[in-house]
Amino acid sequence: EDQVTQSPEALRLQEGESSSLNCSYTVSGLRGLFWYRQDPGKGPEFLFTLYSAGEEKEKERLKATLTKKESFLHITAPKPEDSATYLCAVLSSGSARQLTFGSGTQLTVLP
Amino acid sequence: DAGVIQSPRHEVTEMGQEVTLRCKPISGHDYLFWYRQTMMRGLELLIYFNNNVPIDDSGMPEDRFSAKMPNASFSTLKIQPSEPRDSAVYFCASSKRSGQETQYFGPGTRLLVL
Numbered sequence: 001e002d003q004v005t006q007s008p009e010a011l012r013l014q015e016g017e018s019s020s021l022n023c024s025y026t027v028s029g030l031r032g033l034f035w036y037r038q039d040p041g042k043g044p045e046f047l048f049t050l051y052s053a054g055e056e057k058e059k060e061r062l063k064a065t066l067t068k069k070e071s072f073l074h075i076t077a078p079k080p081e082d083s084a085t086y087l088c089a090v091l092s093s094g095s096a097r098q099l100t101f102g103s104g105t106q107l108t109v110l111p
Numbered sequence: 112d113a114g115v116i117q118s119p120r121h122e123v124t125e126m127g128q129e130v131t132l133r134c135k136p137i138s139g140h141d142y143l144f145w146y147r148q149t150m151m152r153g154l155e156l157l158i159y160f161n162n163n164v165p166i167d168d169s170g171m172p173e174d175r176f177s178a179k180m181p182n183a184s185f186s187t188l189k190i191q192p193s194e195p196r197d198s199a200v201y202f203c204a205s206s207k208r209s210g211q212e213t214q215y216f217g218p219g220t221r222l223l224v225l
Contacts, residue, residue, distance in 0.1 A: 043216035
């Protein structure tokens with residue numbers, strides 16, 4: 001059974017204080033790892049897809065990296081508008097189209 | 112592109128009533144997914160369709176839940192009869208065919224069953 005564990009559950013940062021969110025996964029063959037951002041009262045918003053170990057993708061202050069067991073979402077010099085819940089999901093070779101989601105990291109960036 | 116459209120955005124109903132949630136996927140997307148999100152269980156896949164055909168409904172909690180996709184631009188999720196434990200946020204998502212598997216989510220329907 002595919003499993004995704006995100007840590008920490010919650011993270012409070014001061015504006016400008018860089019940090020990383022972790023997504024550990026156990027799958028029977030990774031087809032893709034997805035990062036989403038979810039604001040209160042809204043649907044998950046797609047950020048990145050990573051397909052193979054060593055791959056990195058960047059968007060503004062966010063950079064996602066992937067190894068064979070985990071992914072990191074690095075946030076550089078965050079701003080209050082980066083406050084949201086960040087969700088990680090995996091698509092495995094044994095699951096057709098079904099994504100398995102982690103429980104998310106709730107990020108709060110204080111001004 | 113308008114993105115995935117869901118209606119209603121909020122629904123309050125009484126136990127035993129029928130509830131119908133609606134979704135319009137992104138034009139050109141072949142896959143449509145229905146999810147439920149709660150604090151306790153997070154995001155759970157209920158059912159998904161490929162080219163309007165239900166592929167996997169193993170996540171549908173009970174026979175009280177049913178979903179249809181009569182055409183490529185419309186899907187419904189129906190709960191009959193509704194129960195308080197069905198209270199959650201229901202999301203619809205869509206994606207393109209194989210090779211472009213990123214799912215794009217709608218804004219959700221927040222359902223409260225009293």
